Amino acid sequence: MELIDNLKNVEENIAKACEKAGRNRDEITLIAVSKTKPVEMLQTIYDQNIRDFGENKVQEMCDKIEVLPDDIRWHMIGHLQTNKVKYIVGKTALIHSVDSLHLAKEIEKQAAKKDVTVSILVEVNIAEEESKFGIRKEETMELIRQIAELPHLHIEGLMTIAPFVENPEDNREYFRQIRQLSVDIKAQNIDNVSMDILSMGMTGDYMVAIEEGATMVRVGTGIFGERNYNI
Ligand SMILES: *Cc1c(COP(=O)(O)O)cnc(C)c1O
Numbered sequence: 660m661e662l663i664d665n666l667k668n669v670e671e672n673i674a675k676a677c678e679k680a681g682r683n684r685d686e687i688t689l690i691a692v693s694k695t696k697p698v699e700m701l702q703t704i705y706d707q708n709i710r711d712f713g714e715n716k717v718q719e720m721c722d723k724i725e726v727l728p729d730d731i732r733w734h735m736i737g738h739l740q741t742n743k744v745k746y747i748v749g750k751t752a753l754i755h756s757v758d759s760l761h762l763a764k765e766i767e768k769q770a771a772k773k774d775v776t777v778s779i780l781v782e783v784n785i786a787e788e789e790s791k792f793g794i795r796k797e798e799t800m801e802l803i804r805q806i807a808e809l810p811h812l813h814i815e816g817l818m819t820i821a822p823f824v825e826n827p828e829d830n831r832e833y834f835r836q837i838r839q840l841s842v843d844i845k846a847q848n849i850d851n852v853s854m855d856i857l858s859m860g861m862t863g864d865y866m867v868a869i870e871e872g873a874t875m876v877r878v879g880t881g882i883f884g885e886r887n888y889n890i
Contacts, residue, residue, distance in 0.1 A: 662703050662883065666691075669865075669881050676869035687869055690734050692861075692879030694719065695886045698726055704882060705731065711752070713877050717743040724750055736818075736858075736877055738792045741765040749775045755818040755858050755877075758782045758794045763806045770811035777811060780818040780858055783840065785833045791820055796840060803844060807851045816856030816874070817841050827864035834859055834871035 669689065677684050692713040693701045701712060701723065710730060714720035715737025724733060732752035739747075739756055747754070748769040757763055757779045770777045781803055784793030794802055799817070806814055819837050821830040837859055845854035860868025862881035869876065880886065 662700060663707060665882050665884070666704060666707055666709070669878055672866055673869060673876070676866040680870040682869065686874060688875045690736075690858075690875055690877045691882050692736065692877050693723070693883060694737070694879065695888065696883045698723055700883055701727060711875075713755075713879070717746050721746055721750070734875075734877075745769045748777055749773045751777070753778045753780065753815065753856075755780045756782045756792065757806070758784075758792055758802075760802060760805050763809055763812060767809040767811050775811065776813055778813050778815050779806075780816050780856060781806070781814060782818045782820075783837060785819045785837050786822045788822060793819065796836065799840060800844060800847070803852055804849060807849050810851075812851075814852045814854075816854050816858065817844075818858035820861070821859065821864060821868075824863065827867045830864045831867050831871060834864075834868050834873070838872040 673687060674684060688711055690711045690713040691704050691709050694715045705728060711732045711734060713734040713736040720733060733750060735747055735751050735754045737756060739762060741762055744765045748766060766777050781799060782793040783796055783799055784791045785796060787795060803814060806812055817837055821833045824830055838857060841854045841857055856874050857872055858875040860873045860876040862878050865876040865878055
C-alpha cells in the first residue's frame with residue numbers, strides 16, 4: 660500500500676540521517692503531519708505504530724481527536740488564534756507555535772481554568788521571512804524569560820519552519836543557528852524551561868535537520884502525499 664511504503668521510505672531516510680550524524684533513532688520523534696487528510700489515512704499510519712500526529716487547524720484537530728484512538732499525541736503546529744486556545748488546551752501533547760506573550764498568556768489562562776500544565780515550543784522565524792509566523796531570533800531569549808513566569812506553561816524547546824528550498828542544504832545553516840540558539844538558552848538555566856526539543860525539518864529537508872540536531876521532524880507530504888486545499 661502506498662501510504663505504508665511512503666512511511667517506510669521516510670523511516671529509512673531517518674535511519675540514514677541518524678547514521679550519518681552518529682545519532683540514535685530513538686532521539687528523534689517522527690510527527691506525521693496529517694492536516695487536510697481524512698481519518699482513514701491517519702488510522703492506516705497509526706496502525707504502523709505512529710502515535711504522533713500534527714495538525715494546523717483547531718477545528719480539524721478536535722474533529723479528529725473525537726474519532727481516533729486516545730493514545731495519539733496531538734501536536735498543534737499551526738498559527739494559533741487566541742480565541743481558539745480554549746478548544747485545545749488539555750488535548751494537545753505539545754503546542755509548537757507559540758510566538759507571542761499575548762498567546763502564551765491566553766494559554767496560561769485556559770490551562771489554569773482546567774488545572775493542567777501545557778507543554779509548548781517557541782516558534783522562531785529563523786530566516787526572518789515576511790510570510791511566516793514566529794519570533795525573531797534576537798527576541799527569543801526575552802520572550803522565553805517572560806513565558807517562563809507563567810506557572811501552567813512549560814517551555815520544552817524551539818520550533819522553526821525553514822524556507823521552502825529546492826536544495827535542503829540551503830537550510831543547513833538555519834538549522835545550525837536554531838540549534839545554537841537552543842544551546843545558548845539552555846545555558847541560562849531558566850526555571851521552567853528545558854530546551855530538550857528542537858522541532859525542525861519537513862518533507863523537503865528533514866534529513867539535514869536531523870544531521871543538525873532536530874529531535875522532532877514534521878513530515879506531511881512525504882507520508883500522506885500532496886495536499887489538496889480545494890476540497
Ligand atoms: C504542513 C506543515 C508541515 C509538513 O509539511 P510537508 O512539507 O508536507 O512535510 C510541517 N510543519 C508545519 C508547521 C506545517 O504547517
